[in-house]
Amino acid sequence: MKVRIEPRDECLGDGICSDECPEVFEMDDDGLAKVITAEPGDDLREAVQSACDECPAEIIIIEE
Ligand code: SF4
Numbered sequence: 001m002k003v004r005i006e007p008r009d010e011c012l013g014d015g016i017c018s019d020e021c022p023e024v025f026e027m028d029d030d031g032l033a034k035v036i037t038a039e040p041g042d043d044l045r046e047a048v049q050s051a052c053d054e055c056p057a058e059i060i061i062i063e064e
Contacts, residue, residue, distance in 0.1 A: 002063040003035050003048055010057045017055055021047035025060075 003024055005011065011032040017025035023044055024037045040048055052060040 001042070001045060001048065002039055004038065004061050004063075005033055005035055005059050006061055007059060008032055008034070010059050012057050014056065017051035017060060020051040020054060024048055025051060 005017075005025075009032070013027070013031040013033070015027050015033070017033050018027050021040075021044060024035060024040050024047070025033050026036045028034045037044075048060075048062060052062055
């Protein structure tokens with residue numbers, strides 16, 4: 001599984017993804033989310049999917 005945030009400048013900075021899965025998402029100093037683990041293991045699949053589903057900007061992209 002590969003994860004990215006695109007386009008990142010559309011991030012609303014609400015921190016939902018980093019709350020949902022802090023192993024993969026982190027809020028940057030600029031207030032936007034960034035991916036810190038681009039290829040998370042299967043153990044994080046559910047949390048990453050939740051973050052993707054809950055992202056109000058719909059910018060979290062998961063590729064298998
Ligand atoms: S859930 Fe979406 S809008 Fe919210 S911080 Fe994460 S990437 Fe940004």
